[in-house]
Amino acid sequence: MKTISILIAMTVAMLTSSIMAQDFSQFENKKGVTSVLVTKQMFKLMSKLDLQSQDEDMQDYIKLVENLEDIKIFISQNQTTKNSLKAEVDNYLANTKLDLLMKVNDDDNQVVFYVKPGKTDDLVNQLFMYVNNGDSNDSETVVMLINGLIDLNEISKLTSQLDVPGAESLENLKNKKNK
Numbered sequence: 001m002k003t004i005s006i007l008i009a010m011t012v013a014m015l016t017s018s019i020m021a022q023d024f025s026q027f028e029n030k031k032g033v034t035s036v037l038v039t040k041q042m043f044k045l046m047s048k049l050d051l052q053s054q055d056e057d058m059q060d061y062i063k064l065v066e067n068l069e070d071i072k073i074f075i076s077q078n079q080t081t082k083n084s085l086k087a088e089v090d091n092y093l094a095n096t097k098l099d100l101l102m103k104v105n106d107d108d109n110q111v112v113f114y115v116k117p118g119k120t121d122d123l124v125n126q127l128f129m130y131v132n133n134g135d136s137n138d139s140e141t142v143v144m145l146i147n148g149l150i151d152l153n154e155i156s157k158l159t160s161q162l163d164v165p166g167a168e169s170l171e172n173l174k175n176k177k178n179k
Contacts, residue, residue, distance in 0.1 A: 108134030
């Protein structure tokens with residue numbers, strides 16, 4: 001009986017850590033990590049700020065953020081933490097059904113975008129970005145998850161406004177799609 005209780009406890013502990021690892025929340029309060037979490041409530045507030053605007057870009061922006069659930073961004077320059085982030089990214093990609101959207105390798109820099117398919121090719125349910133700028137002490141590793149109904153044609157506006165490292169790659173993707 002004691003063995004069964006121990007096995008159940010270990011299984012629950014493993015499932016809990018696996019679920020927690022899948023959203024990178026263990027990095028939210030970790031020393032050496034800059035983390036940003038923007039929730040649906042914040043997006044609702046942002047969309048109400050300028051409802052009367054006649055500016056077409058502002059209306060597109062409001063439409064975009066109204067459909068987002070959350071954005072999570074994790075940035076670190078600490079080598080140990082960057083290694084932990086990379087391991088977590090590998091685990092996340094292995095256990096989550098995402099499609100590769102784009103990959104850029106340039107010297108020591110790597111940028112990858114994955115999406116969780118949605119209603120159409122342009123409307124996806126998740127955008128996942130991983131940026132690894134090498135192993136030097138001043139290099140950054142960035143993980144970004146955007147959840148909700150995401151229009152890939154418009155998302156670069158939001159990521160550039162949030163000043164996310166690697167966001168310029170999204171703008172490049174948008175420009176390639178429009179050609």
